[in-house]
Amino acid sequence: MSFSQRLAPEFYARLHRDIRARMEARGIGLLLLDAADDVLYTTGFSFRPNERPVALALTRTDAILLIPELEREHAERQTVAAETLVYFEFPGVERAFSLLARSIGDIRGDIAHSYGLSVGRAAEIAGLFPNNRVLPTDIVTKLRQVKFPEEIVLHREAARISDAMVRSGVDLVTEAFRAGKPLPSEITLEAHVVRHALDIMDNEHEDIMNVPTLAGGLIYGGPNSAYPHGLISSRRIRPGESFILSLGCRVGGRSAESERTFVLGEPSKEHERYYAIAQEAQRIGSAGLIAGRTCASADITALTYIREQGMTPYLKHRVGHGMGVAFHEPPWVEAGDQTILEQGMICSSEPALYVPEVGGFRLADTVLVTESGPEPMTTYPRRFDEVVLS
Structure with a gap:
């Protein structure tokens, strides 16, 4: 290739x-x-x-x-x-x-x-x-908000590699867990998934546009994951806890991100409950990313669902943001942005719950806006049984 x-x-x-x-x-x-x-x-x-x-x-x-x-x-x-x-x-x-x-x-x-x-x-x-x-x-x-076809090709490749980064992080954790070896720290996991992304580009791409933040992400385990955008630490992933892999890269200067929440070992009822609400909110948020609708409507619908589940104390941010040359750029999938979505826009969909002392529960996809409906460009599995690593 x-x-x-x-x-x-x-x-x-x-x-x-x-x-x-x-x-x-x-x-x-x-x-x-x-x-x-x-x-x-x-x-x-x-x-x-x-x-x-x-x-x-x-x-x-x-x-x-x-x-x-x-x-x-x-x-x-x-x-x-x-x-x-x-x-x-x-x-x-x-x-x-x-x-x-x-x-x-x-x-x-x-x-x-x-x-x-x-x-x-x-x-x-x-x-x-x-x-x-x-x-x-x-x-x-x-x-910049509406992508040319050539740009969408780059975003698709970035999305493919972002999913592969998540998969490589999961593999590192599960291999250590099943072998009874020390589990990786958040810092070790970050270095591993970034290296994996760069190896894919080095082996499969004929050229690399070396942009700032070529690959990276946010990795949090256990209670740390209840604080979005916290600083990555030397804390190790632990059995019985959830952890978040929020990973992305830029191909040809075009960005994508893939994010999933995992549980290592036996999940609790709390894990299952919070994950189910976050997963449904993300489904609702993604479903609203349709040409002709507003950014605000997608945000309001998904966050209303979260609030109706009694989760308001654990709600800290909007549904998502535009993606393009930057990981975060307009339009903003938020109640205050009345931008009308157009075919060719690319947005993240990532509503979430952050429960103190338990963890964060967030799924994120890179989504292409089309007239017929949203097209997730990242496709890593998301069912609860698929994110429980036993």
Whole structure:
């Protein structure tokens, strides 16, 4: 098997045409993107973000990638979809954006930037283009929400590997348990599943887009799993407890995550009860991810079910979030987001219960929104008898 993580130049040409059409409709003459995920999305350039600015400047005719000297070779090897403009260092005798402004020259129309641009950088840009209005825009944020077919191929592969990461974690725990050996710690489990994901890419992909957080996740055992987004620890998985494997990766810079709750050894009635409620809530949440409905409706329906089961004290978060170049990005599957779901959006579905001194109960899937219904891209087994490891 030979899988390519790189998108073809035609993808970026089409994407730039779409962005420019929206710029023209809004009277924007220059679009500046300095977030690493936006740069990757629009040019295919992956880098390690730091204090040195990297930004795409898109005009009606040109695509210019502003990079520091130490990124020159990286950009050349990645064949980015833009002309590169190189400055030497930060902060620099000549500032990076001063060089960019001088290279671009006069601009007709507004100058727009993403909402994530810092206040200081926006002020700097306004000073460099005193004759233009500088304002934020959601053009790229909105485009990122609906995936092109080529992107969905990358998400599917990321989902396949995410499921494989969960399976490798389960195998490590069960092999030790059945052999009577010391059970792995949360930290050991994390290292194992990340290594497994990288081995799959190394063996089965012809190239790897090395992005930040290429593979990783959250692994908690027993009472630790009752605290979402807690810090991973050296605590070992223990018999008679539940544990969570929340794992994901990025293929070609496109993300997926797969998450299941497991019980090691003999489950208790509490384990079975809480798991059943979390599983049904997740089914309801996923079922709401249909084109034409709102993000809010999917969240409200699933969380209402949890509250009706008397589980409000154990409810800590929304149903899910959009996934794309980032693991977490708009739209938000939450009661306050009235975004209408569209075919080609990809969202997580992960309502959960967090019961102090017992554990967390969470299932998560990466779900493709279609007009005919939700399509789970992660498919690891979820029946209670399938997640009890005996």
